[in-house]
Amino acid sequence: MTARLMLALALVLAYAAVCARIAWRWRQGQADQRARVQAVSDPRARTLVVHGSQGGTAEQLALQTAQGLRAQGQAVRLLALNAVTPATLTGLDQLWLVVSTYGEGDAPDGASVFADAVMGQPDAAHVAPWPALRFGVLALGDRQYAQFCAFGHRVHRWLGARGAQAAFAPVEVDNGDPAALARWQALLGLAEDDVGLAGAPFARWTLSRREHLNPGSQGHPLHALTLLPADGPLPTWQAGDLLQLLPEGDEAGEAGKRPREYSIASTPAQGSVCLLVRHAHQQDEQGQWHQGLASSQLCGLPPGSTWRARIKPHAGFRIGPNAERPLVLIGNGSGLAGLHAHILAREGQAAPWPGIWLIYGERQRAHDAAYAPTWQTWLDQGLLSRLDLSYSRDGEAVRHVQDLVRQQADRLRDWVARDAAIYVCGSLHGMAGDVDAALRAVLGDGEVRHMLAAGRYRRDVY
Numbered sequence: 352m353t354a355r356l357m358l359a360l361a362l363v364l365a366y367a368a369v370c371a372r373i374a375w376r377w378r379q380g381q382a383d384q385r386a387r388v389q390a391v392s393d394p395r396a397r398t399l400v401v402h403g404s405q406g407g408t409a410e411q412l413a414l415q416t417a418q419g420l421r422a423q424g425q426a427v428r429l430l431a432l433n434a435v436t437p438a439t440l441t442g443l444d445q446l447w448l449v450v451s452t453y454g455e456g457d458a459p460d461g462a463s464v465f466a467d468a469v470m471g472q473p474d475a476a477h478v479a480p481w482p483a484l485r486f487g488v489l490a491l492g493d494r495q496y497a498q499f500c501a502f503g504h505r506v507h508r509w510l511g512a513r514g515a516q517a518a519f520a521p522v523e524v525d526n527g528d529p530a531a532l533a534r535w536q537a538l539l540g541l542a543e544d545d546v547g548l549a550g551a552p553f554a555r556w557t558l559s560r561r562e563h564l565n566p567g568s569q570g571h572p573l574h575a576l577t578l579l580p581a582d583g584p585l586p587t588w589q590a591g592d593l594l595q596l597l598p599e600g601d602e603a604g605e606a607g608k609r610p611r612e613y614s615i616a617s618t619p620a621q622g623s624v625c626l627l628v629r630h631a632h633q634q635d636e637q638g639q640w641h642q643g644l645a646s647s648q649l650c651g652l653p654p655g656s657t658w659r660a661r662i663k664p665h666a667g668f669r670i671g672p673n674a675e676r677p678l679v680l681i682g683n684g685s686g687l688a689g690l691h692a693h694i695l696a697r698e699g700q701a702a703p704w705p706g707i708w709l710i711y712g713e714r715q716r717a718h719d720a721a722y723a724p725t726w727q728t729w730l731d732q733g734l735l736s737r738l739d740l741s742y743s744r745d746g747e748a749v750r751h752v753q754d755l756v757r758q759q760a761d762r763l764r765d766w767v768a769r770d771a772a773i774y775v776c777g778s779l780h781g782m783a784g785d786v787d788a789a790l791r792a793v794l795g796d797g798e799v800r801h802m803l804a805a806g807r808y809r810r811d812v813y
């Protein structure tokens with residue numbers, strides 16, 4: 352008995368040590384990032400580097416750009432576009448912008464406040480033009496989208512119309528293309544390799560377990576996958592990060608750099624990368640159904656199969672400044688992955704927990720609620736403080752998460768008044784836009800903008 356007690360105690364202590372180490376590394380990472388920005392940014396500088404980012408790539412490239420300019424002895428200031436007002440631009444000599452594009456050519460969340468509140472306004476007399484300002488845009492995008500780099504082009508046109516002088520045409524970056532980044536470096540006179548997106552190298556990962564979560568559902572099959580590195584130790588990551596995976600036999604392959612991205616549903620404390628993968632089927636223009644290459648492999652090949660993959664940091668959906676705040680987590684379908692990671696990360700923190708409210712939508716209660724027992728455990732533990740579910744195919748009046756947001760308007764306003772942060776993960780079409788509209792209806796446009804600018808409203812939508 353004593354031996355078993357000792358063993359139990361040793362396990363608890365070992366677990367606590369692992370949690371403490373993860374928390375320490377996370378805090379260290381946050382502090383390092385703040386220190387890097389502070390070291391480079393001079394509030395009086397007449398050169399401003401701004402980023403308009405959602406996932407964090409534009410932010411990373413803007414920081415590197417500012418560091419590169421600084422290394423050459425230039426004084427620079429670094430800001431998020433959402434923190435920029437017309438007054439910030441007055442009196443500047445140079446403005447370098449790194450911006451991505453989302454939705455249907457829309458601003459990323461890190462620029463949407465500026466896009467609405469500044470660019471969206473008619474040219475009011477109080478906004479003086481900036482004829483002495485030289486500017487250039489690094490426009491991040493992906494050619495798979497119809498509106499390629501559209502927001503970068505919009506910013507470029509808008510600044511031109513305000514009288515500013517374009518130093519060059521927007522530099523379009525297709526999916527991180529190194530040649531385009533090299534062009535940006537050359538145009539700004541930066542040293543070679545100042546700006547780049549070299550991530551962790553791709554390594555082999557093995558599928559160790561797969562569970563079909565929704566047999567009998569009207570929806571396409573959803574699977575929970577557990578993956579482990581085939582060689583070497585488990586790398587570290589934070590809740591909110593993604594796994595980039597190269598399907599076998601992809602024509603483009605590693606050189607073509609078309610990895611699929613999946614939200615990671617676990618934290619390193621679980622000891623593996625867990626994904627929720629929908630076996631995707633898409634209909635073409637002739638009405639023929641096609642299986643997704645990556646998802647049919649992930650949902651079909653047996654455990655023991657391997658793929659090349661790597662962790663992709665996703666700063667825009669990490670906890671960031673919200674570690675001590677109550678969280679409202681909203682999502683649907685496989686978007687549960689990104690939300691579960693945040694719940695599990697909280698579980699690793701010392702109680703009392705600040706409170707988590709999960710608002711989640713699926714198709715049918717009878718087939719699409721595999722995690723109901725897990726949620727009940729979290730509710731019993733007090734890790735989750737509230738759970739609201741919607742099912743779109745059960746004939747109920749409340750069908751979608753956006754309906755829940757409107758139905759729970761008073762409670763939501765109360766959570767936000769108590770400084771909650773809102774995280775949305777799941778479908779871009781049919782969810783993210785409608786949830787955004789519901790949040791604006793309930794909280795007001797001004798509050799939503801304020802939360803976006805403060806990093807208290809974050810999205811991982813696809």
Ligand SMILES: Cc1cc2nc3c(=O)[nH]c(=O)nc-3n(C[C@H](O)[C@H](O)[C@H](O)COP(=O)(O)O)c2cc1C
Pocket residue numbers: 403404405406407408409410451452453454455456457459491492493494496497498499500501526527779812813
């Ligand atoms: C949901 C989603 C929508 C996107 N929409 C577009 C688009 O309309 N046009 C485009 O050129 N790129 C689009 N992209 C690609 C991003 O702009 C690109 O990945 C960029 O590097 C992201 O930078 P960030 O991490 O700083 O936000 C989209 C990406 C995602 C995930």
